[in-house]
Amino acid sequence: MTAPQPLPALSRKDFVTDQEVRWCPGCGDYSILAQTQKLMPELNIPQEQIVFISGIGCSSRLPYYMNTYGFHSIHGRAPTIATGLKASRPELSVWVVTGDGDALSIGGNHLIHAMRRNIDLVIVLFNNRIYGLTKGQYSPTSEQGKVTKTSPLGSIDYPINACSLALGANATFVARSIATDTHHLISTLERASQHKGTSFVEVFQNCNVFNDGAFDSFADKAVRPDRTVLLEHGKPLVYGKENNRGIRLNGTVAEVVETGNGVSEADLLIHDEKMDDPTIASILARMEYPEHPVPLGVLRAFERPSYDELMEEQIKDAVAEQGEGDLATLFSEGDTWVVE
């Protein structure tokens, strides 16, 4: 091995391809693409070591616009391709770009198993609560009652909560951000990229054509401070324009309280993303507007060996214990005989 060469300084431009970006004007995906391209030079990873893998859907076109290695695969299967690539080439930085239909409907199984294995991937789920590419059918995250072309009387499906699912699968990094808060988004993606193991990031992203305003009720700038709460490790759950509201845990119930009037910050829940037990993270993940502020930030981040690491270790151990394999010896395993 030669000494590592200093990396040439890269800029955002280095990660832009010559492909025309074909999302609808005003789509939330532009922001996610921009933040992702902006983040890449900060990672200090050679460009050729980065791979973006996607499934099918509007979000899944992102790899075409990233000047890295990329794979725009088939519906729902991005985590499987990413798993095969990462497990066989652990030195690569492998990103999965997916949407609510791709990850939670047709590819739900693969998402769960990637997370439970803790393979070292960053999975970014663009959640716009609608099927965009197929022109506006309800998705697994659409609210019940959603009227679309395929649910003219309103959808009767109960929606799934992506972060709850990720916590249920014991993902080692679970976070949520919104496409319109670029600062929060890039810092969340940066943390995800630094985490070893599966990093799951849900990004609320507006589809201005088929589901415009899906997140406005809590994510619109005017109301966001009062209707979302930013999770910060080691800090109390305080929110509100006046920083006068908070979340207090009463048993397993998250209560919204106002500080003052006998309630102090000391009574509020202190966010601990590293807790062994995922119960509190799950309680937080389930908070929804209007009953609660919607939590944004890192719900959970803890360490355990990743699938790709463990796979390498088993090979190393086998070689250490049994020596490197020899084909001729293996072929002659067991009873053999010679015909003269």
Next chain:
Amino acid sequence: MTASSDDVRELERVTIRFAGDSGDGSQLAGQQFTNTAAIFGNDVSTVPDYPAEIRAPAGSLPGVSSFQVSFSSHQIYTPGDSPNLLVAMNPAALKTNLQDLPKGGTVVANSDEFTEANLSKANYETNPLEDDSLAGYRVIRVPITSLNAHALKDSGLSNTQIDRSKNMFALGLMFWLYERSLEPTLRWIDAKFSKNPQVAEANANTLKAGFNFGDTAELFPVHYRVPKANLKPGHYRTITGNEATALGFLAVAELSKLQLFYASYPITPASDILSELARFKRFGVKTMQSEDELAAIGAAIGAAFGGSLGLTGTSGPGLALKSEAIGLAVMTELPVVIASVQRAGPSTGMPTKTEQTDLLQAMFGRNGESPVAIVAPATPADCFAMAIEAFRIALLHMVPTIFLSDSYLGSGSEPWRIPDVDGLPQIDVTFATDAKGFQPYARDEKTLARPWAVPGTPGLEHRIGGLEKLDGAGTVSYTAENHERMVYLRTEKVARIVNDIPDVEVQGNETGELLVLGWGSTYGAITSAVQRAQAEGLSVSSAHLRHLNPFPGNLGDVLSRFDRVLVPEMNLGQLRMLIRARYLVDAAGFNRVTGRPLKTGEIVERIHALVQRKVNVVA
């Protein structure tokens, strides 16, 4: 421990079938007998038959498991159409297997188990050992259960443990009857039960007791000897098709200097390939038990994208699930290999029974014009060579390749002449590294393969995927002309593999009245049948395809040199359909879908119906 020589009769070939309840250890007894016969120097061929249920109710008809082994003093190609001797460990085993035993054959029945309860479970109204229903067979009643129990009464084992050893008693008896050494099995017992000397001793003792019982009980007027076969000189072991498949894929890693990455979801009868490869971590093999069939091929594609040997394995239902992803591998032109061990379908079908019904699925089971290469091994040991061949084609031509085995090959066994590792074909793989003028969909002039440019290579960053590619640049293109060009290019790329595969060989005269054409595991039955017909002086030859897509370049010419073509298959005529479509040959079929291998005798009958003319046989 040998009987006097007067008592020995020499035979050319013997086929015996061990049959019992699935918990009786018939598979194990059969495997040990096979190994012992092979080590002695016989040619051997085996076929197991077991229920899909792990433990059907004890003593029931669906719970019967059997293992047939044929051993011979000359080269054999099949485990025999029918056994000469049947070991029936209970009434259900007798009931389900007797139909295959020709009159005059021998039944060794474990008479202890012919109780009223067991007879009733097997739907016998009266005891076949006592009525005249077995007239015409030679019936040897041996109280195996009680003799075994008696032999092990001082072993210190529980009654259940003792009872579990009765297959070893039966095996010992067979070793006496066919004059075989106990040594290989005694060695195996020592190794197998090294951590449990008490059980090892019990198994060894009852094995010997079975042997001695044969020697002293005078149940058999003679015993038999099948002399050594005249096999090609070399170093041999027995091997099942699935073992050979795993070893072949492992060998590719060494030959190509690439990492083997195998992802698979457990499925009968392909699971053995995963468990075999999982043992080879010290070779650097990475194996992954995926969450489902789709994930398994996805991971294999991901590994191939990264420059590893991307491999997945399955059987028919799993191949169906993988079809969308195989299409992706066609579009992205990645060298993924899909090993499919066929079983009886449709749907879940009969998981443990064999069939060749997935050829058309392998050929056409995808959306769009989606050609892949297909290879098929002919015998269990041939799985080794064809596993290597599958990757050789995939890597050289950058094309997904299906390795189409079947349950009969996968679980059947035969002697394998252990190859010299240095003599195996080298597989040279070159990754693209030159960024100057790089195009991910540029074409090799000769093969039309695209370059393999793997992540981590500076300057070659590019995007691939399932959308149609612009010729050369590999970017997305929806234009009419480009799509048509790409469809033709992908088709032509697969067609050109023909330049790189051997011609099909004709066994027998190069022209004649009938060519019997086969593929896959019917090789043994077809070869035996055609040899028999040739010995009768009939104008019959055979040819066997190991490359199914594309076909060998001389196949059309070969077909044209015969008046008729017969295609025996364990399906309703899938190869026949392809042959007729491609070569406009009015091929006849012989088609059985019983879940069992074709029999030599039935193919001979079909040949007789088609051919009358005799030729001058040159000895």
